[in-house]
Amino acid sequence: MKKKRIIAYVIAVVVIIIAGVGIAIMSVVGNYRKQVDAIHISDVNLTDVPDGVYEGSCKTLLVSADVKVTVQDHQIREIDLVRHDHGQGSSAEVIPDRILEAQSLDVDIVSGATSSSKVILKAVENALTLGTGH
Numbered sequence: 001m002k003k004k005r006i007i008a009y010v011i012a013v014v015v016i017i018i019a020g021v022g023i024a025i026m027s028v029v030g031n032y033r034k035q036v037d038a039i040h041i042s043d044v045n046l047t048d049v050p051d052g053v054y055e056g057s058c059k060t061l062l063v064s065a066d067v068k069v070t071v072q073d074h075q076i077r078e079i080d081l082v083r084h085d086h087g088q089g090s091s092a093e094v095i096p097d098r099i100l101e102a103q104s105l106d107v108d109i110v111s112g113a114t115s116s117s118k119v120i121l122k123a124v125e126n127a128l129t130l131g132t133g134h
Helices: 002-037 090-102 114-129
Strands: 052-059 064-072 075-085
Touching: 002 114, 052 114, 064 114, 075 090, 075 114, 090 114
Parallel strands: none
Antiparallel strands: 052 064, 064 075
16 A cells, blocks of 8 residues: 555655646747747848948847848848757748848748747847847
């Protein structure tokens, strides 16, 4: 009888731990989704951006990106994706090429890599509006 009671307590503790971990994971994912949903991309008027190399970044709980953006003659000449920490969002690494082609941040995000797409776009926006140029 005592053995059954101990087993029941152990099972109860394991179930409580699993439930707690599940709740914690759901909380992190919920906070992450809120962070990504709060990212709003604004296009940048390149005529206001002097020639230079600008650094910018964007970080969320699970995805982050650092970029270097080269501007010459009021055109984006190069975007170097210095770092991109992502889950399954590597397909969003085409975003810099799309920006270069369009000369605009108003480009389509990559389906299945929405978070990474938004983070990379915001990093480029931050480089052009807040970044340090040299």
